[in-house]
Amino acid sequence: xxxxxxxxxxxxxxxxxxxxxxxxxxxxxxxxxxxxxxxxxxxxxxxxxxxxxxxxxxxxxxxxxxxxxxxxxxxxxxxxxxxxxxxxxxxxxxxxxxxxxxxxxxxxxxxxxxxxxxxxxxxxxxxxxxxxxxxxxxxxxxxxxxxxxxxxxxxxxx
Numbered sequence: 001x002x003x004x005x006x007x008x009x010x011x012x013x014x015x016x017x018x019x020x021x022x023x024x025x026x027x028x029x030x031x032x033x034x035x036x037x038x039x040x041x042x043x044x045x046x047x048x049x050x051x052x053x054x055x056x057x058x059x060x061x062x063x064x065x066x067x068x069x070x071x072x073x074x075x076x077x078x079x080x081x082x083x084x085x086x087x088x089x090x091x092x093x094x095x096x097x098x099x100x101x102x103x104x105x106x107x108x109x110x111x112x113x114x115x116x117x118x119x120x121x122x123x124x125x126x127x128x129x130x131x132x133x134x135x136x137x138x139x140x141x142x143x144x145x146x147x148x149x150x151x152x153x154x155x156x157x158x
Contacts, residue, residue, distance in 0.1 A: 003095075004095070006119055006120070007095060010091065010122075010123050011087070013126055013127060014084075014087045014126070016145065018084060019145050020134065020144060021044060023142055024040050024137070026076055028040060032136075033139055040136055043136070044079045046129055048079070048082050048083055048086060050122055051122055052086060054090075055086075055090045057118070058119075063108050
């Protein structure tokens with residue numbers, strides 16, 4: 001898949017993630033099905049951290065997860081704003097990357113991985129945690145959105 005198609009796909013994934021976000025009532029952002037799993041807010045924050053970690057690492061070569069440790073602002077408004085604005089920033093920066101840099105293999109704490117594979121991994125992580133959030137919605141009696149997309153239009157060449 002081309003870089004453009006991958007980034008278009010990620011943009012589509014984030015749109016659905018934000019749709020899921022908007023279904024959670026304000027008073028349910030601290031909900032967690034059991035004590036030892038992330039809350040709703042922590043799930044969305046984790047999606048954000050994964051994106052920022054991948055972006056910073058890919059663009060700078062610095063793979064420092066400790067930059068995201070400590071207390072974080074998990075307020076609903078901040079999370080929604082960051083999930084939207086940081087993804088726009090990430091997609092914009094990655095669109096400017098030359099194909100060679102995008103395909104380059106990077107040494108990460110998890111081994112050698114291409115920029116392309118790193119983006120796929122980050123998207124998969126988002127989809128995985130969004131799946132958890134679908135279960136949370138069901139447990140709260142809220143029907144999650146359909147995941148049907150028009151992939152023919154999504155992957156049409158620009």
